[in-house]
Amino acid sequence: MWAWFYHSSKLPRAYRRWISSAAAVDPRLIEALQRCRKGEIMYGKDNGQAPLLQSMCSDYGWPADWGDPAKAVPFPCEMVHMGRGPSCEYHALWRFLRSFKWSMATYLPVNVLIIARRRNLKAVRATFTNAARSSAFLSAFITLFYYGVCLARTRAGPHVLGRDARARQRIDGGVCVGAGCFLCGWSILVEKPGRTTDLALFVAPRALATLLPRRYPLQRQWAETLAFALSTAVVFTYAREKPASVRGVFGKVLRMVLEA
Numbered sequence: 001m002w003a004w005f006y007h008s009s010k011l012p013r014a015y016r017r018w019i020s021s022a023a024a025v026d027p028r029l030i031e032a033l034q035r036c037r038k039g040e041i042m043y044g045k046d047n048g049q050a051p052l053l054q055s056m057c058s059d060y061g062w063p064a065d066w067g068d069p070a071k072a073v074p075f076p077c078e079m080v081h082m083g084r085g086p087s088c089e090y091h092a093l094w095r096f097l098r099s100f101k102w103s104m105a106t107y108l109p110v111n112v113l114i115i116a117r118r119r120n121l122k123a124v125r126a127t128f129t130n131a132a133r134s135s136a137f138l139s140a141f142i143t144l145f146y147y148g149v150c151l152a153r154t155r156a157g158p159h160v161l162g163r164d165a166r167a168r169q170r171i172d173g174g175v176c177v178g179a180g181c182f183l184c185g186w187s188i189l190v191e192k193p194g195r196t197t198d199l200a201l202f203v204a205p206r207a208l209a210t211l212l213p214r215r216y217p218l219q220r221q222w223a224e225t226l227a228f229a230l231s232t233a234v235v236f237t238y239a240r241e242k243p244a245s246v247r248g249v250f251g252k253v254l255r256m257v258l259e260a
Contacts, residue, residue, distance in 0.1 A: 001145060001181045003210040006034060010210040022102065022142060026082055028056045032075070036172040043172075044165035046070040053079065074168040077154045080146070088150035096143040103135035110249055133191065140187035148180035198247055 003010055004019050011019075032053055035041040041049045046068075053067030053075055060083050065071045067079075081091040108131045115123050151157065153176045161167040161175070188196055216224055239246045239254045246254060 001184060002177065003207070005030065005177050006037065007210060011206060012209070015206055022099065022138065023145075024098070024102075026056060028052055029080060029082075033172055033177060036169065037174050039173075041069050041172075043069050043073040043169050073165050074153065074172055077150055080149060080153070088147065088154060091150070092143050092147040095146050096139045099139035099142040100135050103138040104131060107131040107134050130192075134195075137187055137190040140190050141184045144187055145180040145184035148183035149176045151183075152176035152179035194247065 001019075004016065004023075008016050032041060035049060035052070040047070041052075050068040050070070053069075054064050055067075056062075056079065057064050057067045060079075062079070066076055069075070076086070077088060078086045081088070084091045084094050108128070111127045111131050115127050152171055157171045157175060157179070158167070161171060188199065191199065235246065235254070236258075239251065240258055243251070243255050
């Protein structure tokens with residue numbers, strides 16, 4: 001999440017779009033917090049950055065002063081809530097419900113497609129349960145991220161770091177996003193223990209990709225090709241010989257392909 005917020009170009013394009021769709025946040029908010037981190041937006045100073053958030057104020061019907069960093073120190077948390085009122089807790093609840101609906105629309109069709117050839121009531125019930133649990137995990141992830149931002153900006157951060165312009169600059173310059181990143185990871189406790197490994201293997205390569213170059217020189221691409229070929233061979237071998245070792249939706253789809 002830290003990479004998506006501050007270094008999104010380092011993430012795969014499709015993965016970046018998927019996170020943006022799930023987050024459903026106004027890009028001007030992200031831009032504002034990025035500028036706070038870069039020092040382009042400075043609370044208590046008029047350095048020509050007001051138009052960014054003032055355009056958002058105009059769209060949502062808020063006072064224009066909310067978007068002026070020289071007057072609003074910091075900009076109200078209600079702007080983070082994107083029109084859902086001043087309550088951080090109400091916004092968190094709304095985020096959870098919205099994300100759950102979005103997640104079910106993502107997870108359920110895939111799981112239903114897998115069991116479409118079966119006429120087993122128990123399998124159907126398990127499919128809906130698994131989809132609901134995975135949706136709850138993703139909803140909790142998104143909700144905890146946003147609430148972590150709110151905790152740092154409004155509920156707890158000012159009591160610890162202070163309320164002056166310098167402290168507010170520090171909070172919006174990275175502390176609030178860091179708090180959201182820390183909290184959202186705990187949503188993994190909602191998932192089944194067996195799924196944690198699958199999720200770790202899904203996320204870890206993308207996290208490492210933010211630290212490693214996206215493209216290698218031509219003289220080194222043979223190593224990347226070799227690693228991909230060996231990895232694919234291992235996965236297909238286990239899917240064929242020990243199907244239970246390849247878990248998750250990918251494992252189910254792969255087994256269907258190999259059995260066809």
